[in-house]
Amino acid sequence: MSHQLGRLVSQILQRYFGEIVEKVGNDLFMYxxxxxxxxxxxxxxxxxQVIESLRTLLKFDLAKxxxxxxxxxxxxxxxxxxxxxxxxxxxxxMKSKYxxxxxxxxxxxxxxxxxxxxxxxxxxxxxYKDDTEKNLTIVTLKDTFISLATATYIQQAxxxxxxxxxxxxxxxxxASIVPDLDTxxxxxxxxxxxxxxxxxxxxxxxxxxxxxxxxEIMINAMTRRIDDDAGEVMRLLIQEMYLSSSAWAEESNVVxxxxxxxxxxxxxxxPLLQQHLEHYLKVMEENGAGFIRRAGDAGxxxxxxxxxxxxxxxxxxxxxxxxxxxxxxxxxxxxxxxxAKKYIEEEDIQKNAMLPNKECKQLTYKLLEEHFVSxxxxxxSQQVSGTQKGIYLYHVKLFDVxxxxxxxxxxxxxxxxxxxxxxxxxxxxxxxxxxxxxxxxHGMRLRSEPQKNIDDVLETLTPPEVSLLAQVEKQLKQLxxxxxxxxxxxxxxxxYLVYP
Amino acid sequence: MSAKSEDAIQDKIINAIKKIPKGxxxxxxxxxxxxxxxxxxxxAINKLLQQGLIDLYKQNGTLIYKLKNQSTQQIVKGADNExxxxxxxxxxxxxxxxxxxxxxxxxxxxxxxxTKILKSLESKKLIKAVKCVNAxxxxxxxxxxxxxxxxxxxxxWYQDQDFESEFVDILNRQCLRFLQQRADKIRNNPRGPIAGxxxxxxxxxxxxxxxxxxxxxxxxxxxxxxxTILNTLVYDGKAESNVYPDGSKVYRAIESLIPPPGLxxxxxxxxxxxxxxxSTGLITPQDCKYMxxxxxx
Numbered sequence: 001m002s003h004q005l006g007r008l009v010s011q012i013l014q015r016y017f018g019e020i021v022e023k024v025g026n027d028l029f030m031y032x033x034x035x036x037x038x039x040x041x042x043x044x045x046x047x048x049q050v051i052e053s054l055r056t057l058l059k060f061d062l063a064k065x066x067x068x069x070x071x072x073x074x075x076x077x078x079x080x081x082x083x084x085x086x087x088x089x090x091x092x093x094m095k096s097k098y099x100x101x102x103x104x105x106x107x108x109x110x111x112x113x114x115x116x117x118x119x120x121x122x123x124x125x126x127x128y129k130d131d132t133e134k135n136l137t138i139v140t141l142k143d144t145f146i147s148l149a150t151a152t153y154i155q156q157a158x159x160x161x162x163x164x165x166x167x168x169x170x171x172x173x174x175a176s177i178v179p180d181l182d183t184x185x186x187x188x189x190x191x192x193x194x195x196x197x198x199x200x201x202x203x204x205x206x207x208x209x210x211x212x213x214x215x216e217i218m219i220n221a222m223t224r225r226i227d228d229d230a231g232e233v234m235r236l237l238i239q240e241m242y243l244s245s246s247a248w249a250e251e252s253n254v255v256x257x258x259x260x261x262x263x264x265x266x267x268x269x270x271p272l273l274q275q276h277l278e279h280y281l282k283v284m285e286e287n288g289a290g291f292i293r294r295a296g297d298a299g300x301x302x303x304x305x306x307x308x309x310x311x312x313x314x315x316x317x318x319x320x321x322x323x324x325x326x327x328x329x330x331x332x333x334x335x336x337x338x339x340a341k342k343y344i345e346e347e348d349i350q351k352n353a354m355l356p357n358k359e360c361k362q363l364t365y366k367l368l369e370e371h372f373v374s375x376x377x378x379x380x381s382q383q384v385s386g387t388q389k390g391i392y393l394y395h396v397k398l399f400d401v402x403x404x405x406x407x408x409x410x411x412x413x414x415x416x417x418x419x420x421x422x423x424x425x426x427x428x429x430x431x432x433x434x435x436x437x438x439x440x441x442h443g444m445r446l447r448s449e450p451q452k453n454i455d456d457v458l459e460t461l462t463p464p465e466v467s468l469l470a471q472v473e474k475q476l477k478q479l480x481x482x483x484x485x486x487x488x489x490x491x492x493x494x495x496y497l498v499y500p
Numbered sequence: 501m502s503a504k505s506e507d508a509i510q511d512k513i514i515n516a517i518k519k520i521p522k523g524x525x526x527x528x529x530x531x532x533x534x535x536x537x538x539x540x541x542x543x544a545i546n547k548l549l550q551q552g553l554i555d556l557y558k559q560n561g562t563l564i565y566k567l568k569n570q571s572t573q574q575i576v577k578g579a580d581n582e583x584x585x586x587x588x589x590x591x592x593x594x595x596x597x598x599x600x601x602x603x604x605x606x607x608x609x610x611x612x613x614x615t616k617i618l619k620s621l622e623s624k625k626l627i628k629a630v631k632c633v634n635a636x637x638x639x640x641x642x643x644x645x646x647x648x649x650x651x652x653x654x655x656x657w658y659q660d661q662d663f664e665s666e667f668v669d670i671l672n673r674q675c676l677r678f679l680q681q682r683a684d685k686i687r688n689n690p691r692g693p694i695a696g697x698x699x700x701x702x703x704x705x706x707x708x709x710x711x712x713x714x715x716x717x718x719x720x721x722x723x724x725x726x727x728t729i730l731n732t733l734v735y736d737g738k739a740e741s742n743v744y745p746d747g748s749k750v751y752r753a754i755e756s757l758i759p760p761p762g763l764x765x766x767x768x769x770x771x772x773x774x775x776x777x778x779s780t781g782l783i784t785p786q787d788c789k790y791m792x793x794x795x796x797x
Binding site: 007220224225226227228229230275282283289313314317320321322324329334337352353354355356357359408409412414416418419475478482484485486487488489492 | 663665686688690692693694729731736740756757758759760762766768770772784785791
């Protein structure tokens with residue numbers, strides 16, 4: 001909960017929900033927990049608008065409410081607000097793993113926040129009824145939905161329960177039951193959407209996606225460090241890990257070599273892996289940055305995945321990159337040296353880093369100034385005397401440094417978002433015109449008017465305008481891509497912070 | 501006793517002392533020349549001492565005799581007692597050198613006197629002053645013909661007390677190149693990952709040979725020097741080290757676990773003004789020059 005996070009949250013809320021929600025959200029962020037009356041007072045908004053904003057926030061899980069002695073207090077969930085910019089990544093994940101149908105389902109569900117299965121499927125099917133390219137049928141949609149629910153990418157939304165003598169509901173988590181949807185009923189609902197009586201609501205399970213992301217990062221890291229087959233071994237290990245360990249365990253339960261070999265034997269396209277599975281495990285244990293550990297010898301060898309350690313290694317890798325880019329590779333060398341030696345004196349840094357004294361000192365102080373390293377003074381005696389030379393031990397407080405880096409990410413994200421809104425507002429007129437022309441052309445195409453008329457409308461956009469718009473579009477794309485990358489960066493940092 | 505037999509006895513004694521450089525005790529001395537009475541022996545030894553050929557030390561309560569070395573002998577000619585004392589102190593310090601203050605403390609000589617003596621010894625090219633790399637103002641004295649110790653001169657990386665960072669950089673790069681040539685062997689090696697890993701490892705000796713063959717270094721680099729360079733590579737995150745069962749260190753070039761993260765791909769991640777950037781004021785994201793340049797690329 002920092003000032004930077006607050007700026008970022010309000011920027012995101014403004015972009016996705018507009019000014020009023022942003023005002024309410026920002027107010028909640030600044031004061032923590034607040035009832036409606038207080039929000040009205042500080043924001044100066046009418047009651048209806050405040051209620052409307054809170055409803056939006058609650059619907060998308062960006063805020064929560066708690067009741068204490070008849071009063072209802074509201075609280076913003078800033079972490080969930082940040083998830084809003086991660087949506088494209090979820091969709092990409094779905095598309096690459098389950099195909100277009102899954103992407104559409106998740107997209108629709110994210111837009112609606114919570115929705116009943118029947119309504120969701122029917123509305124998607126109706127939306128793309130005429131789209132021959134996608135070739136959707138309600139049956140494939142239904143099957144995809146069921147497989148998504150089975151894989152817990154989507155789960156049942158919490159159910160509101162009223163306690164006796166109180167009109168404030170409690171949201172109770174319910175276990176998800178994979179629905180048994182009747183195709184014939186779905187077909188009927190497509191014709192007659194008003195008749196839908198399904199009242200089991202579903203929502204996207206972010207946590208499941210995040211697990212996928214962490215797995216992917218670990219597998220890619222192994223691929224980079226050793227080779228593709230090692231990445232494949234990592235994938236097998238992670239698969240096995242989920243069968244027996246809880247989702248965010250610090251260290252997985254042991255996986256037996258025999259199980260791994262059985263899975264590896266199914267991978268026909270990787271003969272090397274099958275031949276040298278044990279060797280791969282050994283090399284990964286010794287040279288794989290400590291991602292896996294040999295836990296025992298039973299059954300030919302047991303291995304466990306050190307998830308917490310892996311997160312630490314990855315975060316260190318991120319920090320190394322950041323220090324390299326900000327202060328240069330020499331500073332990164334000092335940073336890594338201090339981390340490797342735990343506590344180290346200034347003179348020893350100079351000796352080990354092989355840098356000229358002056359440069360080394362300067363870089364060390366620069367690192368200290370940017371809060372990448374910390375210093376611990378040691379005194380031999382209690383008395384402070386001028387003649388005695390103090391010992392200053394440099395060290396890296398990883399937890400603190402991660403926070404520093406996270407703040408920088410927040411700042412950068414805020415700045416990007418700000419630059420984006422600036423860009424849009426500067427070129428608002430041109431963008432608006434382009435949108436109008438597009439709608440008109442779309443309408444004309446639907447009415448199948450002659451091409452000549454369409455061209456006439458298109459020509460209302462002058463060539464300089466077209467080139468300007470192309471440039472703006474490119475810049476907006478660049479900004480979105482950078483935002484996604486930053487979000488990936490933040491994800492690794494937050495992953496490390498998950499483990500206490 | 502004739503002069504000739506006296507010389508013979510002296511030679512005998514010196515030869516005996518030469519055999520045992522640690523020095524021999526009085527009893528051993530008596531055994532060497534049994535034909536002499538103790539009074540005659542004392543006389544002979546006194547003569548040798550006077551000539552400055554041998555030295556007398558007291559060790560664990562017994563007297564031992566040692567041969568004086570040649571250079572000590574040389575200085576003795578035309579040097580007074582103070583010079584001898586100072587010279588001996590400097591000699592004892594060997595190639596580590598001795599600080600002027602310590603000479604003063606141990607010799608009990610006054611400051612001007614000591615400076616004079618040191619100057620005269622220096623002018624005779626018997627001793628030399630060497631600047632210390634750790635403390636630029638500190639001068640240490642050692643015998644003229646000695647090579648300064650690494651802790652004083654800083655080893656191969658120093659030229660006249662200046663750290664040669666360019667030299668270190670070049671070596672660093674060359675070592676990395678050597679390691680990288682082998683690094684790819686681990687990828688999809690048909691003989692399995694362990695064989696691949698062994699092929700991708702390089703020992704410090706191999707790297708040293710490669711560097712010597714390249715001929716980029718004027719000074720001869722020891723294996724330890726190369727290990728220091730390789731360690732900087734480890735601290736650069738470009739290599740990892742491991743130990744073979746026989747205790748020798750091996751190195752392997754590695755890649756970072758992740759590609760450059762998002763933060764360093766945006767201008768803010770490398771912006772020196774990031775911590776001064778606010779919504780209002782002189783530095784704002786709205787009219788950030790870096791951001792505009794980045795967008796217009």
